Amino acid sequence: MLKKLLKKVYSKKPNVPEKSSTEDILRKEIQLDGNLEQTLGFFKEIYSYPDNQDFVIRNIHINGMSKKAALIYIWTITDVTLIDQHILTPLIRNNSTSSKIEDIVSIQSVDTKNVIKDILPEINKGSAALIIEGDPQAYLFSVTNFEGRGVEKSENETVVKGPKEAFTEKSSTNISLIRKKIKNENLVVESLTITERSKNDLFIIYEKDLANEKLVENVRERVNSLQVDAIQNLSLLEQHIEERKFSIFPTVLYTERPDRAASFIEDGYIVLIMDNSPACLVLPATFWSFYHSSEDHYLRFHYGNFTRLLRIIALFITLFTSAIYVGVVTYHAEMIPPDLLLAIAATRERVPFPAAIEVIIMELAFELIREAGLRVPSPIGPTIGIVGALILGQAAVQANIVSPIVVIVVALGGLSSFAVGDISMNFSIRLTRFLFLLVASLFGIYGMAALFTFGIFYLVSLKSFGVPYLAPLTPKYVSSGDTIFRRVLQYEMYRPGYVKPKDIKKK
C-alpha cells in the first residue's frame, strides 16, 4: 500500500510547461534532395550552428566534378588528420570528372544515407558527412576518434599473479580486450541504442553457442524496455536493469577485469559493455561471483583455497564481531572467560556509554575515516591516517570515551571488511553489520540468530535474471562446484547449470 502510494507520487508527471518538439522531429524526417544550401540550413538548425563550438561545416569545391560540396563533422570526436589527408586533400586535388566519390576518397569505410534522421547518429558517433550539390545522398566516412585513456592496470581488483590490464572508458578497446581472450567466431557483440535522448550505446557480449537464448532474450527485453533519456555508464545501467531495486544485495556483477569477464562469457554468462565505463556488467550474478576473485583460480589449488578460507572468515568477522561483542557483553556475560570478563568490566568502569552505543560510535568513526580517506585529495591523504589512528584510537581510549577492547573489535571488523573485494558486496556486508549490531544490542544472540535466519531466507529468495542467488549451493545444480572453495581445475568440468548453457560440459 505504502509502496503503491509512493509509486503514484513518483510516477506523477511534474506540471512544467513543455515546448513542443514536433517541428524538430518532422525536420529530421526530411529526405535529402540535392539542394546543398537548404540541407546545410537544416543541419545548422539541428546542431545550433554556430553556437555549437565543435560542430564544423567545411565548404569545398570539388574540382573534377566542378560541384560545390560541404563536409560536416564534429571535430572533437573525429580524427582531424584523417579528414585532412584522406578526404579533403583528395577531393580538392581531384581532377578527373567521372570519378565516383568512393574512388576519390581513400578512407576505410564509406556509407551513404539519404534521410537526415539516419545521418545524425552517424555524425554523433564521429563520422564525417559529405554532402554534394545535386546529389540526393550523403556520404558518411568513418573517422571516429574518441579520446580515452590507454589500457591501464586494474586498480580496484588487483591481483599478484595474473593479467593486470583493465577495461577503459572506450568500448571498442574493451571489446578488443575481450576478443583478445576469446578468439572465436561465436562471440557475438550485439549493439543496441538504449536511451532516447543521449543515444547511449550498449554492447551485449556472449557466446552464441553457449549462452542460453532465453537469458539473452530476457536481457535484451529488459534493456529495450528502458524508457530513459540518458544512461551515461554501466553503474547507472546496473541500477536500471536489476530486479529488486531495494534489495540490500547486488544482483549484477560489476568488474573491471577483462579476464574475469572473458571467463564468465566462457561459462555462458552475458557481459554488457558501454562507453564511458572502465568496466563491464556480468549477468546473471550469484552470491558467489561477488565473493570470488579472479586470483582464486590463478593461484594453485591450496593457495587459492587458503585465500578463499581467509575471505570467508573475514566476511563473518566483519558481519559478526562487533555484534557478538555487544550481544555477549550485554546479554551473555557468563560465556566470556572470567579473566577477560573482569578485564572488560574494568576497562568499561569509567566509560560513560552503554556498550552498544560505544561500539556504534566507533563503527561510525571508522566508516567516516574510510569515506573521508576515499574522497580526500591525495596530498592530504596521510593526515587521515594520523587523525584516525591517533585521535580516534589512542585519545578516545585515554579520554575514557571508549574502552580499548572496543577499538580492537571495531578495527578487526573494519580490517576484515576489506577482504571482500567487490564494492557492492562490500557495502551490503557493511550495512548488514549495522543491522546485526542493532539487533544484538536489543536481543542479544537470540536476535542475531533471528536476523541471520531472516537474512538467509532473504538471500535464498533473491534471484538474478531467474537464477537463485545461492545457486549452486542451494538449490543444487550441475556446476563446477565453485562455491566457498574451489576444486582442482581438472575437476571443474561443468559450466554452471543455473545459467542453463547450451553446452554443459567443458572440455
Add this chain to the structure above:
Amino acid sequence: MTKQKSLFKMLCLLSFLLLLLSGCWDQKEVEKMAYVVAIGLDQDEEDENRVKITYLISNPEVGSLAQGGGAAGEEPPREIISFTADDFITSRNLANTVVAKEITYDLLRILVVSEDFAKNKKFLRWLYDATKEREIRRDIKILVTKEQTSSFMIDNQPLLETRPHEYFEMLFNRGKKAGMVPSSDLLTFFRITEADADLFAAAYGTAQQNDNSSGKNKDPEQAIAGELQYGGETNTVQYAGSALFKEGIMIDTLTIEETRLMFLLHPTENPVAILTNLPDPFNEEYQIATRIRPNGQVKFDMNLKKETPSIDVTVPVIIEVLTNHSGTNFAKDSEKRIKLKESFEDRITKKFEELIKKTQDEYGTEPFGWSLVARKEFLRISDWESFDWMKTYPDIEINVSTEVRLGNFGRQGEMLNIKDVRD
C-alpha cells in the same frame, strides 16, 4: 495480490521495528555488576530456618593494566559481606543494601559450606536452590570448611593470586592432580545424592591452624586440613582431605592418605600422579619417596547374586622410586626388586583394606563410585533398587589386591653407598 504483498511487507517491518524498540529487558552492562566468586553458607545462629550468607565479590579493576584504570591499584581485590537471609537466591537483593552494584552469579566458582551447616539435616534444601537459579552452573565446586565460612573467607588472603576466581580455579585443579582434595562439583553432588547409593566426597579446607600438640609430629599423610604446620609468610588457609556426604548430609572427614586411596580405588576418577613416602623394606629407618600412578583401569569382579555378595578389586599401579636413602642397590638386582615390589603391594593393599573396612563399618557405604560398576550386573532398575546398594554394602565380602609395576628408578639408577664412603 499486490495489496496484500505490500501490506504484508509493511507489517513485517513495523512489527520487527516495534520489537526492536521495545527490547533490552535482559540487558545488563558488565561494569554495573558485582561478580560473586564464592558464596558461603552458614547456619544462622538464631533462626533455624534462615542461613547466613557470605559473598566474596571480585573487584574487576585489580590486576588489569588497562588504560584509564586510574587508582585501581589502591582498591582491594575483593569485598566480603555476610548477612542473614532466607536463601541465597533472594539474598541477591538483600546484598544491595550494602553493595551498590547488581549481584550476579555469572562468575560463581565455589560454594563454601561450614562443617556445622553441612551436618545439618536441612542443608540439602538450601543447596537444591542452586538448580533453580539460572546463573548457577552445575560445574561449580563445593568446599567444606572447618570454621564459619565468613571467617574462613576473611582469613583467606592468597598472596600471589590477587583475583579470587583464579585462586580457586588453580587450587582445585592442582589439588585434584596431586590427589590432596577431591574434585567435588555440584553436578556430582546432585547425581550421587539422587542416585542414593554412594558417598560424595567434597574438598575440605580451613583457615585455622590446629595448634594442639597431637598434630605436631603427625605424619602429614594422616592429616587433614588445619593439622599441617606451615611456617613462613603465607596464607594460613589449607586444603587437604575430604568431607564425606551421605544422603546429602556430611558424616565424616577423610585424611589426605585416605583421599588418595579413594582416588586409586575409584573406577573413573584417577589422579595424575601421587608423590608419597613408603617405608623401605631393606632398612626400617628410611622411607622411600615414590610417585604412584594408576596403571589403567581398576578391575572388578563382582558377584552380587550370591547370598553374601562378593567383590574382587584389583588396583593396578605404577610406582616410581624417587629417593633411596638406604642406598640399597635394587635397580640392578632383580631379587631385591621383587622384594621391593612385594613390600609395596602388601603395604598398599593393607591400607586399602583398612579404608574399606572403615567405610563398611562406619559409613555403611563407599565413596569410590563402585555402585556404578555394580549397576552393570543388573538388567532392570527395579532389580537394582531392590538390591539396595546402601543396605547391602556393609555385608559384601570385598577382596582388594594391588598390582604393582615398578617404573623408573629416577634419572640415575645406582646410588652411592653411603656406608662405603664413610669408611
Add this chain to the structure above:
Amino acid sequence: MEQSKGKIGIKEFIALTILMTGTKLADDTPAIIYEELQNAGWIAPLIVGALSIIPIALLIRVVTSYQDKGLIQVIDHLFGRFIGFLIIFILWGISFFALIIDTAIYTDIIGTMYYSRTPTIAIYALLMAVCAYGGKKGFEQIGSISWAVLPYIKVSVLIALVLSFFQGQTSYLFPILGPGEWEVIKESSLKLSIFGDFIFIFILVPFIKSTKDFNRGVWISLCIIVAEVTLAMMIYVVMFDYQSVMMLNYPYHELIRTVQLGFLTNMETFFFPFWLIASFVRFTVYMYIAAMLFGRLFKIKEFEYAIPALATLVVFVGSIPESPTQSIFEIRARLIDVSTPIYIILPLLIWIVAKFKGDLKHDKAKESI
C-alpha cells in the same frame, strides 16, 4: 537442465525432514520419554523408529502410486468430499495445535534458560515473525535454507554430544533395560507419534522433484533421525545419570551449559544460535504445512497470505497457559498420546480404502508390465 519451478531435490528434502523431526532431541521430548523409561529412554527412538516403518511404508505405497499427488489430494480422492474434509480437518487440528504447543515450549526454553527477564510475548513474537516471513517465502526457499544451514547445525550438535560423552560416564546407562523390557516396549509404542511428523511430510509430495527421490529421502531421513535421537538420548543419560535426567526439563540445554572445552567453560552461547536457527526452520515448515492444510480446508489457493494471520494467532493462543514449563509439558505429553492412534490408524485406513478401490492393483499391474 530444465529448472522445475517450486520443487526441491532430495538433498533439500532430507535436510528439511531432519530439521523438522530431529530438532526434537533438543526440546522437552527427551524429558517426556525419560519420565516413564528412566535410563532406557534411548531405546525408545529405536523402537518408535522401527514401528514407524509400518505406517510410513503403507503411506508410501499408496501415495506414490498416484502421480504428483500429495496426501491431501489422495485423501480427497479416496474419501470423497465430506469424510475427506473431516480427516484433513483433524490433521490440520493436530498440526496447528502441535505448532502452538511446540512454539510455546521453545519460547519457554528461550525464556527460562537464557532470557529470564524478557517478556514471553516479545520472544514469542520474534520467533513467529521470522517463521512467518520464511513461510511466506514459499516451499522452495524453505528447502534451500534447510540444506544451507543443516551441516552447521548438525556439526554443532555433534560437538556438544561428543564433548559431553567424554565428560560423562557410560556406566550410567546400566541397568541396561531400565524399567524392564515390557515396560520399555509398551511405553515407547505409546510415544509413537514423536515421529508423527512423517505423516505431514507426505503432504509435501507434489513439491519433490520425483517420487523416487521422495521415497529414498523418507527412508534416509528416518534412519538419520533415529540414529541421532538415540545417540542424544544416550548421551543425556551418560552425562547426568537417570535420576537427574528425569528431573531436568530441557536436557539439551542443561547439557550445553555443562560441557566445556579447554579454557572455554561456559559454552552454551556457542550452541544456542545453531539450535535457534534449527528451531526457526522447523517452525517455518510447521507453519507452512499448517497454512497449506488450512488453505485446502477453506479453499484458499494462495494460502501463503494466510500465514501472517495464523502466526499472530499462534502467538496469542500460545501465551495463554500459565507457568508454561509444566502446563505445556503436560499438554504436550497428552498430545503425543492422543495423536499416536491417528498415526497408526490413518495410514492403515488410507491403504485399506485404496486397496478396496483397486487403485493399487492397477498400479501393480502397470509395474509388472
Add this chain to the structure above:
Amino acid sequence: MTIIIWLVILIVNAYTIGFSITLWKGDSKVGAIAMFVVAVAIVITPFFSVLR
C-alpha cells in the same frame, strides 16, 4: 507494551480482513469466512493471554 500489542493486533487485523475481502471478491467465500474468523480470534485471544 500494551500499546505496541494493540498496534500489532490492529495491523494484522487490517491485513487479515483485507485478505478476507480479496477472497470474497475472488472465488472462495468459505476462505473469506475462515479468514474473518481468524481475524476475530486475533482480537479475542489476547484478552486471555497477553492482556490478561
